[in-house]
Amino acid sequence: MATGHEHTVKAFDQDIKQLRALISQMGGLAEESIRDAMIALQRGDTKLAKEVRAKDKAIDAIEAEVEKLAVRVIALRAPMADDLREVVAALKIAAVIERIGDYAKNIAKRTPLIHATDGERIEAISLLPAMAQMAGDMVHEVLDAFSARDAEAAIRVSERDARLDDFYDSIFRTLVTYMVENPRTISEVAHLLFVAKNIERIGDHATNVAEMVYFAATGQYLADRDTDTAEN
Amino acid sequence: MTQVDFAEAADVSAIPAQTEAAPKMSARGVNVFYGEKQAIRDVSIDVDMDNVTAFIGPSGCGKSTFLRTLNRMNDTVASARVEGEITLDGENIYDKSMDVVQLRARVGMVFQKPNPFPKSIYENVAYGPRIHGLARAKGDMDQIVERSLRRAGLWEEVKDRLNDSGTALSGGQQQRLCIARAIAVDPEVILMDEPCSALDPIATAKIEELIHELRGRYAIVIVTHNMQQAARVSQRTAFFHLGTLVEYGETDQIFTAPRQERTKDYITGRYG
């Protein structure tokens, strides 16, 4: 649904723009974090891993700003209808992106642990970036949908979660098989399992964001919420 | 033309178990003309006993004009002409057999600027019952006055000075006196035309609380240009624009997810 014309009180428009900008900024940082964390993992780049952890702090700071701004808008502008839904959605989305950032940081933290020994797990590791790419794309698209208040795009993102879950299932089986065949690598591959889990969770969060975007755009709740128990 | 959400109007799920009673007042296809100019276009709406109905809309959209058709106050304007059907308990109020004086006792009105009579507080409240012959003995009248002032939340403040002039009260008290005066004739419907616009926030809050207490005993329709007030006070909201009824539904639905673009633009402040 298009945004239509501007508010009579121009400062209100600026506040909404600022809110969206902050969310976009957070989202951008989160996407980068996911990507960088995977690169660090593949290359064993501990420096990059540290940068990812620093980015997470930045994400947390922006989340605090979003919260402040949202409360201010509610108090001063008394938003109604779609403005109200957008502000509430922004608050919740910020919290979710903050968690996504935490997952990326978590992945980065495991980088030194996985490269205790080198070279041999490239095969297993190589599956993960593709999954991370998919999750990252979901995050990217859902935040675009939020900026554009595009309900259809949000629906599409939430539909992709099923594929991400399937991807996780296959990686899980692959990794377990590998562990069984290479018992020396169990502790490292266990970390990889957690990494895969984190990526799957990122996908779930992106789906949550999609539902919030849908509500902000249309005022209705997505009929089928993803309560799939297969993720566990 | 107009869109009216009757499906929403019939949904009384927010109100504790009442059978779906017929609406107290019903308007169908109402057009109002001032001379050649058309002020209200084809408006159809229901007002029921259990819910406070708010009319919102920008200036000049006809909400006050439409409100005044409900108790035939437009009759006082020579050039006004009303077409369509408006019923009270099923009877058409514009029918020739309907006595306007009786109608206005059943459908009371409170105005924007508090307008107590230049008489004592007691006389202000007693005037209506007196001309309608509602009190047989002196004791009856005292009772009616006390009951009305209590229901209007004014009794405690004025019980010791009932003979003081009504115009000596503060703005908020005067408006509550006007509400007591309207209540005294035992109406079935109370129409309020921007009752709080001349009052400060505390007086406004007292009146809003009063409306909440009166709900259910009287069918209340309130016109307000303050959307937050409409949101606080009503259960049903109707949005008027340029003389037409754009949207009518449950208050929380109108303010969180309005269906019409024009409604959305108005309540989010994108209008104009």
Next chain:
Amino acid sequence: MQKRIRKRYRAERRFRAIGMGAVIVSAAFLFFLLATMIGNGAAGFMRTEVALPIDFKSAPLEVDRAQLGTRGADLALAGAGLENRVKTAATAAFGEKGDELIAENAWTAVRDAIKEDPNLLSQSAHIWVPASSELDAAADGGGEPELRARVQQLRDRGALQSGFNAGFLSRADSTDPTAVGIWGALKGSILTMLVTLLIAFPIGVLSAVYLEEYAPKNRWTDLIEVSINNLAAVPSIIFGLLGLAVFLGTLGLPSAAPLVGGLTLALMIMPVIVIAGRNAIKAVPPSIRDAALGIGASRVQVVFHHVLPLALPGILTGTIIGMARALGETAPLLLIGMRAFIVTPPGGVFDPATVLPVQIFLWSDEVSRGFIEKTSAAIIVLLAFLLAMNALAIYLRNKFETRW
């Protein structure tokens, strides 16, 4: 900047001074009028009296004492030749031409004294009788020198006094300036004003109510409004002609009656009341009307319970203005015949009468000197009547203003 502020202050001071000056000039004129009138008229309220020695003991009056307590007393005493007795007594007391020193109707004073105390008929007494107008004038310092000398003489003997002329207010018109009274004209004015008020007020107020509340706003009502405004400015003598033609001619009502006078004046002041009434009703805020209508009051109830009480101060002001104008009108009443010489005060609204302004006009025509001060005295009475009427109306207006 400072210069502009100073200029502004100066302009304000100037304006205030001019306003005050205007008020002072008006007050000065008023004061001058009052002073002149009171100066001239005060003497009109006074009367010179002469002590007349009259002896009934030695020369008793032949009159039936039994009659004295009854209605026939006046006739009996007149029949007994009291008038001549008094004249002879005067000549005896004051010498030749002595009877010219006492008023023509002096014998009535003796008559009244006898009626009050019949024992006088067997006594010799000094009775105060009114002096003639010439002596009266001499006592005030005018007239011929020899009369003035006489006055001095009488004064020295203690036989002359000046007293309040109560008769002025209780007697009617007469040819003798000492015997003249204002009561006839006063009663005529009162009756005429009553008729005027009773006709003009209800019709005027109800017309104003109809025109403001009920009449549709179209060209006809505009025409009526213009006509009423013009009527208020029509010269009063035209109303006199109207009265003459319609009330006396077509309707054949008795001429010079307060009824006709009242009708004529009512026609004259009705536009004033209607205009004031309309403005007062227009000034009632529509919020009061709305409030009353909203309660379910009918239009009649709205008008009589709410609009009229609030409009009453304005209506009463208009009525005061109208009545004051009517009180002072001379020309139309002259035309309907109220210029006649009336000796008996009117009994009711159908009897011939005159009014104060007409009386003043007639007296001012008289040649005799005594009438000048009587005229001024009559003007004072007229002003007092006007003041009383206004005071009553203002009292009523204030009462209604505070009550509501």
